[in-house]
Structure formats: structure tokens, C-alpha cells
Amino acid sequence: RFAFSPVPEGPHQRYNPLTGGWVLCSPQRATRPWQGQEDPPDTEPKLTYDPTCYLCPDNPRKSPAGISVQNPAYTSTFVFDNDFPAVLPQRPTESSETQTEASSTIIKATPVHGTCKVICYSPRHDVSMAEMPVSEILRIVETWCDIMMELSRDTRLRYVQIFENKGPMMGCSNPHPHGQVWALDKVPQEPAQELARLRGYSVQQGGETTLASRPPCLLCDYIHAELSATHSQRVRVVSENTSFACVVPYWALWPFETLVVTKSHVTRLQDLTPSQRYDLADILHSLTCRYDNLFRCEFPYSMGIHQAPCQSGPDNDYAHLHLHFYPPLLRNASIRKFLVGFEMLGQPQRDITAEEAASRLRACSEIHYKRASA
Amino acid sequence: RFAFSPVPEGPHQRYNPLTGGWVLCSPQRATRPWQGQEDPPDTEPKLTYDPTCYLCPDNPRKSPAGISVQNPAYTSTFVFDNDFPAVLPQRPTESSETQTEASSTIIKATPVHGTCKVICYSPRHDVSMAEMPVSEILRIVETWCDIMMELSRDTRLRYVQIFENKGPMMGCSNPHPHGQVWALDKVPQEPAQELARLRGYSVQQGGETTLASRPPCLLCDYIHAELSATHSQRVRVVSENTSFACVVPYWALWPFETLVVTKSHVTRLQDLTPSQRYDLADILHSLTCRYDNLFRCEFPYSMGIHQAPCQSGPDNDYAHLHLHFYPPLLRNASIRKFLVGFEMLGQPQRDITAEEAASRLRACSEIHYKRASA
Ligand SMILES: O=P(O)(O)O[C@H]1O[C@H](CO)[C@@H](O)[C@H](O)[C@H]1O
Ligand SMILES: O=P(O)(O)O[C@H]1O[C@H](CO)[C@@H](O)[C@H](O)[C@H]1O
Numbered sequence: 001r002f003a004f005s006p007v008p009e010g011p012h013q014r015y016n017p018l019t020g021g022w023v024l025c026s027p028q029r030a031t032r033p034w035q036g037q038e039d040p041p042d043t044e045p046k047l048t049y050d051p052t053c054y055l056c057p058d059n060p061r062k063s064p065a066g067i068s069v070q071n072p073a074y075t076s077t078f079v080f081d082n083d084f085p086a087v088l089p090q091r092p093t094e095s096s097e098t099q100t101e102a103s104s105t106i107i108k109a110t111p112v113h114g115t116c117k118v119i120c121y122s123p124r125h126d127v128s129m130a131e132m133p134v135s136e137i138l139r140i141v142e143t144w145c146d147i148m149m150e151l152s153r154d155t156r157l158r159y160v161q162i163f164e165n166k167g168p169m170m171g172c173s174n175p176h177p178h179g180q181v182w183a184l185d186k187v188p189q190e191p192a193q194e195l196a197r198l199r200g201y202s203v204q205q206g207g208e209t210t211l212a213s214r215p216p217c218l219l220c221d222y223i224h225a226e227l228s229a230t231h232s233q234r235v236r237v238v239s240e241n242t243s244f245a246c247v248v249p250y251w252a253l254w255p256f257e258t259l260v261v262t263k264s265h266v267t268r269l270q271d272l273t274p275s276q277r278y279d280l281a282d283i284l285h286s287l288t289c290r291y292d293n294l295f296r297c298e299f300p301y302s303m304g305i306h307q308a309p310c311q312s313g314p315d316n317d318y319a320h321l322h323l324h325f326y327p328p329l330l331r332n333a334s335i336r337k338f339l340v341g342f343e344m345l346g347q348p349q350r351d352i353t354a355e356e357a358a359s360r361l362r363a364c365s366e367i368h369y370k371r372a373s374a
Numbered sequence: 375r376f377a378f379s380p381v382p383e384g385p386h387q388r389y390n391p392l393t394g395g396w397v398l399c400s401p402q403r404a405t406r407p408w409q410g411q412e413d414p415p416d417t418e419p420k421l422t423y424d425p426t427c428y429l430c431p432d433n434p435r436k437s438p439a440g441i442s443v444q445n446p447a448y449t450s451t452f453v454f455d456n457d458f459p460a461v462l463p464q465r466p467t468e469s470s471e472t473q474t475e476a477s478s479t480i481i482k483a484t485p486v487h488g489t490c491k492v493i494c495y496s497p498r499h500d501v502s503m504a505e506m507p508v509s510e511i512l513r514i515v516e517t518w519c520d521i522m523m524e525l526s527r528d529t530r531l532r533y534v535q536i537f538e539n540k541g542p543m544m545g546c547s548n549p550h551p552h553g554q555v556w557a558l559d560k561v562p563q564e565p566a567q568e569l570a571r572l573r574g575y576s577v578q579q580g581g582e583t584t585l586a587s588r589p590p591c592l593l594c595d596y597i598h599a600e601l602s603a604t605h606s607q608r609v610r611v612v613s614e615n616t617s618f619a620c621v622v623p624y625w626a627l628w629p630f631e632t633l634v635v636t637k638s639h640v641t642r643l644q645d646l647t648p649s650q651r652y653d654l655a656d657i658l659h660s661l662t663c664r665y666d667n668l669f670r671c672e673f674p675y676s677m678g679i680h681q682a683p684c685q686s687g688p689d690n691d692y693a694h695l696h697l698h699f700y701p702p703l704l705r706n707a708s709i710r711k712f713l714v715g716f717e718m719l720g721q722p723q724r725d726i727t728a729e730e731a732a733s734r735l736r737a738c739s740e741i742h743y744k745r746a747s748a
Contacts, residue, residue: 007483008483008484008485010462010485011460011461011462011485011486011487012483012484012485012486013483013484013486013560014482014483015481015482015483017479017480021563022563024460024461024486024562026459026460026461028438028462029458029459029460031438031458032436032438032457032458032547033428033436033458033547033548034547035547035548035549036542036545036546036547036548037413037542037543037545039411054407062406062407064402064405064406083406084403084405084406084407085400085403086385086398086400086403086716086723087385087398087400088384088385088402105391105575105578105579105592106391106575106592106595106596106599107389107599107624108388108389109381109382109386109387109388109389110382110386110387111382111384111385111386112385112386112387112398113385161716161719161720163715163716163719163720164715165712165714165715168410168411169411170712170714170715171410171411171712171713171714171715172410173406173407173408173409173410174407174409174410175409180715180716182716182720184720186387188398188716188720188721189395189396189720189721189722190718190719190720190721191719191720201479201480204479205479218479218480221480222480225480225481250481302714302715302718302719303715303719304715304716304718304719304720305719306719324718324719326718326719337545338539338544338545339545340539340544340545340676341537341538341539341544341545341554341676341677341678342460342535342537342554342556342562342678344564344676344678344698344700345535345537345564345565345676345677345678345679345680345698345700346535346537346556346558346562346563346564346565346678347562347563347564348563349460
């Protein structure tokens with residue numbers, strides 16, 4: 001459906017078709033002097049079990065009221081309701097009419113309800129996805145699918161946002177390996193925006209649809225183009241397996257940002273077949289290993305899954321399951337990219353090209369450095 | 375033109391009329407346990423002059439080619455071209471037609487040209503705006519106006535983005551007090567989006583315009599409503615003087631985010647009268663003092679100025695000069711708000727209300743803690 005033209009030399013901006021925004025790319029800037037903040041990684045060996053950790057098995061959790069709930073002696077993944085949720089379920093006494101809504105052209109507010117869960121990835125305190133075998137990552141994938149099934153039955157919920165903040169640099173408040181789920185009675189802004197753009201593309205390209213074929217899909221077309229380029233041109237591909245591909249997207253913002261996407265059109269996690277679930281675990285394993293190997297550290301990132309809203313709706317078919325990884329490191333294990341002044345007030349900006357980042361990730365081993373040197 | 379309805383209790387989302395986005399607000403969440411990253415402020419006393427600083431007067435600067443430029447023995451503000459610019463001026467040999475442009479529905483890139491400058495606020499290495507007298511801040515304001523005048527004469531430039539990253543937490547690469555200017559041949563995304571929304575509001579409300587009156591303006595209406603509420607309701611106002619007001623906007627994202635805005639409709643810095651320039655320096659002085667006093671530290675932030683594009687255009691009159699302050703600290707001088715997983719992948723989220731933040735800033739003295747205790 002389209003070909004890649006050569007990337008402009010020198011400073012340029014690239015379009016993000018999922019958001020409609022633009023990223024300024026200044027590849028010549030990576031050599032500027034740095035007297036700013038460095039966050040050396042914590043190299044203290046971690047305990048397998050930490051008696052003070054409120055996520056380890058058998059330990060007491062923290063809760064706002066001081067009521068002490070105790071974790072079970074879990075041996076695989078473990079899911080519980082967040083003790084400090086950002087959103088709360090709607091109380092039966094609340095009807096949407098009695099809720100305060102401030103509304104004018106300028107001032108608008110609406111209540112938000114929902115539920116927040118925590119997913120412990122492993123009973124072990126000292127591992128991360130990068131150090132887990134594919135079989136254990138598969139249990140996380142299965143847990144995500146189960147949560148999707150369960151929460152989709154609650155008709156008050158509209159969207160289930162699964163995500164992970166990894167590492168202190170990404171605001172993770174506890175080092176025990178875990179992810180989160182925030183499910184809301186509204187589709188949050190980012191997935192809503194993507195869904196609108198996926199729909200827009202599909203409708204715009206719709207002339208080419210026949211009754212027998214799927215409607216055109218932006219992510220199907222994009223990933224097909226990245227993968228079908230001749231070998232020397234697969235400049236943004238990091239890895240692939242039968243069902244999934246991982247690329248540094250053309251429009252990446254974070255230095256080593258990646259997009260993990262199904263090769264065929266799948267709209268939601270729970271629709272993945274068993275072999276696709278395995279392939280997802282497999283590509284997560286190889287990606288997180290490469291990440292850790294890049295700077296030989298526990299590579300921080302925020303990761304999130306985008307898919308169809310959890311109640312059936314006319315736009316759901318346009319959704320295309322994918323995961324975004326947003327990692328902050330730029331130069332080494334201690335020096336990150338700060339998206340600050342110009343990026344916040346002007347326009348997002350990056351210092352190395354997507355092609356350079358992909359080439360460096362491709363060069364990393366899929367065997368974790370801690371195991372390779374052992 | 376509108377009244378504030380009561381703010382919803384419990385988790386809710388608020389609309390940002392300048393971006394069209396929504397911010398999830400979870401006031402109940404501020405008490406969750408924190409075992410995450412802490413960045414204790416640097417309490418080492420700073421030198422008045424640092425021989426190793428490439429921004430101090432008389433010192434050699436760093437440059438990519440290793441050519442050593444020496445700073446003059448400047449005594450006030452000092453402006454120079456950034457040695458590591460994110461954008462470069464268009465070379466005379468480049469015509470826009472010969473520039474590579476990748477373009478399809480999904481893949482788009484365009485070259486970006488421009489110029490980057492650094493503004494040293496003071497010859498002293500150890501002060502920040504918060505510790506400078508109004509008379510010295512006025513010199514920074516005058517420098518901004520001079521730069522606007524100068525760069526607006528370059529017809530290739532479309533927008534002058536003035537900003538400051540303060541503190542290592544905000545990616546500031548050198549502690550010497552300084553701000554930056556990135557001027558581009560395109561209006562960057564954030565101001566372009568604001569301008570489109572200011573225009574949209576004005577056109578939508580246009581029925582009320584008469585030939586004699588100014589067109590309606592979103593920021594004029596908003597700030598008028600915040601200021602004209604009865605005293606007990608001025609819940610988001612931090613401070614004001616004759617020409618400027620400072621509020622924690624209804625839609626604030628960062629915990630202690632503020633908006634500094636002209637009370638009358640001024641579109642660009644260089645149109646400020648001498649007394650308005652003084653008032654801008656004055657309100658910057660009181661705001662930055664309050665910020666430092668809030669947690670008794672050199673309060674980090676990114677700050678940026680939004681105004682009309684620098685070449686005359688049909689939409690310029692809709693612009694309304696304002697400054698955004700985005701400070702990351704949440705609980706104390708060491709614990710920040712991380713806008714990570716859910717915020718990046720789902721929707722921006724904050725933990726304390728705008729009203730609570732404004733009330734705490736109002737309670738802070740306008741006399742800097744270092745001078746008060748001296
Ligand atoms: O230009 P500086 O101070 O070296 O760098 C800082 O500000 C820039 C503009 O916001 C950012 O792109 C950088 O990530 C940040 O570290
Ligand atoms: O929920 P946690 O891990 O305590 O907190 C972390 O993730 C949340 C969701 O992205 C953010 O709102 C917090 O700022 C961050 O510190």
C-alpha cells in the first residue's frame with residue numbers, strides 16, 4: 001500500500017499516524033556535553049524474598065485504613081485489588097444524574113469510576129520479565145487474558161488498561177516484579193485517540209474493501225511494509241516470530257521505544273490462540289532480554305497494551321492489538337532522555353534516529369547478560 | 375460568560391480547553407506507600423563562579439568540533455547560539471523542493487530548520503530566578519522581548535519557543551541559571567494546537583462580538599472568571615498584580631502546575647508595555663519564591679512561553695500571551711510525581727486537586743526562605 005521514502009538527513013520531524021502528532025528528530029545532538037542528572041542503577045544484589053516487601057508471598061500488605069491483609073503463599077502470578085486505587089467502583093446509591101458535572105465551554109468535569117488491580121508476575125522478588133523463562137512469561141500473558149475475560153463481564157466498564165512501570169526511574173513504587181490494570185467506565189484518552197485514527201484510516205482506504213476481505217487496517221499495513229522490505233531495508237525491525245513483530249516505529253519518541261504488534265489482525269488479548277499467546281510470551285522474552293543487554297542493566301520502561309474496548313461497540317473491529325514500550329535510557333545505564341521544556345511546551349523531540357536505535361537493539365543478544373556470564 | 379460548578383467529589387476527570395484533552399484526578403491517592411525513587415536535592419553550597427562551568431563569564435564553552443569559544447565577561451544577561459542546536463538554519467543551497475520528504479498516509483517526514491539560543495540569566499552561577507530581585511528578572515524579560523524582535527525579522531522563522539528547564543530533575547544539563555530559545559520554520563505542535571483551540575472558541579462565541587469590541591478569547595474569559603469569583607471562591611488563584619494573574623488552572627496536570635497570564639488580551643511578549651514588563655518580572659519573582667518556599671528547596675520545573683507566531687498571520691490575534699510552569703515535585707523536596715504507565719498509555723493523571731495545590735502555594739511566603747532566615 002505504500003513504500004518508505006529515504007529518511008531526511010539532518011533535523012526533521014516525523015508523523016505519528018496513531019496520534020496525529022509529530023516528533024522532532026535531531027540526530028546530530030547526541031554528543032552534547034552532559035553535566036545533568038545521572039541515575040546509576042542499583043547494583044545491590046536483590047533478595048529472592050524480601051520480608052519488608054508488601055508484594056512478596058505471605059507478607060502483609062499496606063492499606064490506607066491500616067487494615068492488614070496478608071498475601072497468600074502464591075507460587076505463580078498473583079492478582080489483587082490495588083489497595084490505593086486511582087478509581088473506585090460506582091456505589092449503588094450513585095446514579096449518574098445525581099453526580100456533579102461541571103460543564104461550560106471552558107470548564108468541564110465528569111466523575112470516573114472503575115477498578116484497579118495489581119498483577120505480581122512471580123513470587124520471586126529479584127527477577128523481572130527479562131530474566132523469566134518464556135513459560136513463566138506465558139503465565140503473565142494468560143493472566144492478562146483472564147483479567148480481560150473477567151472485567152469484560154462487568155458491563156459498567158468500558159476499557160481495561162494493562163500496563164507496567166519498570167524500575168525506579170519510571171516511578172515504580174515497589175521493586176517486586178509487577179504490572180497494573182486500571183479499568184475505567186470510559187475509554188481513556190490515548191486508546192480512544194488511536195481507535196479514532198485506526199477507524200479514520202480504515203474508512204479512508206475503504207474503497208479497497210471487498211465483502212470477503214477485512215477492512216483495511218493502519219497497523220496491518222504498517223507492519224506488513226516494515227516486514228516485507230528487502231532484508232537490507234528492514235531497518236526498524238528488531239525481531240519477529242510467527243505471530244508477532246517488534247519494531248522501533250518510524251515515529252518513535254523515546255530513544256529505544258518499540259511497538260510489539262500481531263502480524264494478523266487481532267483486536268483483543270483474549271482472542272489470541274494458544275500459539276499466539278506463546279508467541280507473545282516469546283517476543284516479550286527476547287525484547288526484554290535485548291533491552292537489559294543494551295546497557296547491561298535492569299532496563300527501565302513503561303509498557304502498556306492497547307486493544308479493543310471491553311464492551312462490544314461499532315468501532316471495536318478497527319482495534320489492532322499492540323504493546324508500546326517507552327524506555328527512558330539514552331546513552332548508558334545512568335543517563336536518560338528527559339522529555340522536558342521544549343518537548344512539553346513545543347513538540348516532542350528525540351536525539352537518535354529510530355533506525356539507529358533498531359540497529360543497536362538488533363545487535364543485542366537474546367540471552368540475558370546475567371545468564372550469559374554465569 | 376460562565377460560572378464554576380462545584381468540583382465533583384472523588385475520582386473525576388477535568389477537561390483542558392487548551393488541548394482538548396482530559397486529566398484524571400484521584401485526590402484520595404496521595405497517601406499510598408512510596409518505596410520508589412527519591413531524588414534528594416543537592417544541598418552543597420554552590421560557587422558564585424565555577425571555573426569548570428561553560429556558562430560562567432570568561433570561561434571557555436564546549437562545542438562539537440572542539441573549537442573553543444570564550445564567553446565574554448558579561449555582567450547582566452548573556453545570549454549566544456546553542457553550541458549543540460536541535461535545529462540548524464537552512465543552507466542557501468537547500469531549496470524546499472530538493473529536500474527529501476517521505477509521504478504516504480502512514481509515513482510522513484519533513485525537514486525542520488531554525489535556530490537555538492541559550493540565555494544566561496545572570497553572571498552568577500549560584501542563583502535562580504527565585505533568588506533574583508525583580509530588577510534582574512526584568513532584564514530577563516527585556517532579553518526575551520529583544521530576542522522576539524530580532525528573530526521575528528527572519529522571515530524564514532515561524533515560531534519562537536522560549537523555555538527553561540530548571541534543576542537536574544528536569545533534565546537541565548548545567549546548573550548555571552539559564553533558559554533556552556528554539557525558533558523553528560514551523561509552529562510546533564503544542565502552540566499550534568492551543569492556537570487552533572483559541573481560534574475555535576473565539577469563532578464559536580463570535581455572535582457576541584461587535585465591531586468595537588475584541589473578539590471573544592478563551593483565556594480572557596477564563597482568567598476573568600477565576601479572578602472575579604468572590605473572595606472565598608478564588609480557589610485556584612495564587613497571586614495577581616495589575617497586569618498579570620497566576621492560577622493553578624482547573625485542568626492542571628503536574629501537582630503544582632501554574633499558568634501565568636496577562637489580564638488584558640496581549641498576543642506577544644514584545645507588545646507588553648514597560649509597566650506590563652515590570653509586572654511580569656514581579657509575578658515571576660513572587661511565583662518562583664513561593665515555589666522554592668513550598669518544600670524549602672530549589673524547586674525544579676520546566677517553564678515555557680506561548681504567544682503569537684512570529685510572522686504575521688490571520689490567526690495571530692487569537693493568541694493570548696501566557697507562561698506554563700510544569701513542576702514535578704509532589705510530596706516534598708525529594709518525591710516527585712511520575713507521569714508514567716497509565717499516564718503515557720491511558721490518560722494523564724494527578725493525585726491532588728488543583729484547588730488544594732493553589733491553597734498551599736497561596737500559603738507560601740513571597741520572601742525566599744534563604745533570605746528570610748538570613
Ligand atoms: O538543552 P539541554 O539543557 O542540554 O537539554 C535539556 O533540554 C532539552 C530541551 O527541552 C531536552 O531536549 C533535553 O532532553 C534536556 O536534557
Ligand atoms: O501505582 P504506583 O506504582 O504506586 O505508581 C506509579 O504508577 C502510576 C500509574 O502509572 C502513576 O500514577 C504513579 O505516578 C507512579 O508512581
